[in-house]
Amino acid sequence: MRWCGSSWGGSVTEWRDCTLGDFVSLQRGHDLAASQRVAGGVPVIGSGGITGWHNVAKATGPGIAIGRAANLGSPTLVETDFWPLNTTLYVTDFKGNDVRFTYYLFKSLDLTGFNSGSVQPMLNRNYIQHFPIRVPGANGQRAISNALGALDDKIAVNGRITEAALELARTLYMESSLRDGEQAELGELVELKYGKALREPDRRPGSVPVYGCTGQVGWHDSTLTAAAGAVVGRKGANAGWISWAPRPCWVIDTAFFVGVRKDYLSPEVAFLVLESAKLPGLVGDSAVPGLNREAAYRHSVRVPSKSVVQEISDRARPLMRRSAQAQDESRTLTNLRDTLLPQLMSGKLRVRAAEKIVEDAV
Known part of the structure; x- marks a missing residue:
């Protein structure tokens, strides 16, 4: 039929x-x-x-x-x-x-x-x-779309949580910079450290996130960095793009990992400094777009005064932690959805079994 x-x-x-x-x-x-x-x-x-x-x-x-x-x-x-x-x-x-x-x-x-x-x-x-x-038929279609849709709905909620938490941190930083800020060259505040090549076939199964110019791009079993911090796209379409690595990770050679040069700066504030710098505007126009590290170092930014940086760190840290938690949960839910999808769409997995798995996950 x-x-x-x-x-x-x-x-x-x-x-x-x-x-x-x-x-x-x-x-x-x-x-x-x-x-x-x-x-x-x-x-x-x-x-x-x-x-x-x-x-x-x-x-x-x-x-x-x-x-x-x-x-x-x-x-x-x-x-x-x-x-x-x-x-x-x-x-x-x-x-x-x-x-x-x-x-x-x-x-x-x-x-x-x-x-x-x-x-x-x-x-x-x-x-x-x-x-x-x-x-x-119609009943089966609704059952499958409801099961998979529950995962996507939760992923969408997590996306809003992530963006809301980061936006609060950005607002806090910008208000402090305008009120008590001072001008400084980016190179006085942070160090852009080169990532290290790690081809996908060379990545070993593990729980260490791998970051590139577009954010997290996979997993590995060993770290290149010692702590949480910002990652900056170095070359490619996303050169200058900033992402946040909430735990030690491996940064590949299409990106920089950010270290702080001032001991009063936290990694969280360094991330907010870099976001405010609008680094994509400094990317060179060539066959392969790239962010020149020395040009970025000379770029002037407005940063909060030393006296309020600790307050910003204390308030931004839980916001960015919540953002990272939501992102981690979304990655888990996305993997689950992508696992269930072919099984449900082929009829190999019964909807009731999938509904129980989804219920436990969300």
């Missing part, structure tokens, strides 16, 4: 075979140059997610866009009305199927084999509509 519509409720364990084109209708996104966008609350969705904002929508939310010209088949779930760019395909008709289940379905599919581009990767809608899939 090939039918995939919603009038067939079906039990949680009943599945049907059909094609992607039977399940949903897809359409190519719409051109919208950055210069044509008008400030507004409508998210503009590209192949990798939100790329900007506009004041007009082309698609009704909740909806799904998938990468067409990059990140082939990778889905973005959008809760509100949105503008899907021409680098995406987006769902115009869910045909009564559960929206969030459809999102997880796309996450579980490998559509990269349908690349129809010669020079640039390109996902062809006409090719993938014949892709065979096996899906449950």
Whole structure:
């Protein structure tokens, strides 16, 4: 039986075979140059997610866009009305199927084999509509989307906790800098230490986080740093980007690990100093963008006076600790979701078993 519509409720364990084109209708996104966008609350969705904002929508939310010209088949779930760019395909008709289940379905599919581009990767809608899939009825779809959605909802809450805690720390720092601050060159305050190469095949299983220019990129079994501290992207698209390593870690050679030169500066305050310095603006424009360490050292920043740094440290430390805890929990939940996803979407794992695992996790 090939039918995939919603009038067939079906039990949680009943599945049907059909094609992607039977399940949903897809359409190519719409051109919208950055210069044509008008400030507004409508998210503009590209192949990798939100790329900007506009004041007009082309698609009704909740909806799904998938990468067409990059990140082939990778889905973005959008809760509100949105503008899907021409680098995406987006769902115009869910045909009564559960929206969030459809999102997880796309996450579980490998559509990269349908690349129809010669020079640039390109996902062809006409090719993938014949892709065979096996899906449950409406009841099963809701059960699966609820189980996986509970994990994603908790991850989203943790994201808000992380950002709120960091924003409080930033506000505290900025207010103190404006009130009691003084100018100093960055090189007087911190040292940017080079990371050390550690190729992914050379990483051994362990509990030590590995950081690069984009933040945490994996795990290893030994440390390069002795304490918590800031990590600064050194080269690549995220050069100048600041991340916080809440425990000893390994920093690879695409990043700097930050040490403090003044004994009254804590690692937490050094992180806030670097964030305020807006280092991405110092990145050189070359084939491989990079942050020049000497240029960063000469950059002038406004920092709180020595007399209030300890107070800032005492107040910022628990905020950043809470942020790190939320991030750690989200990584655990993400790993759990990614483990359950293929098992649920293939029907190999019963939903009730997954619900018990999720309940224990959240």
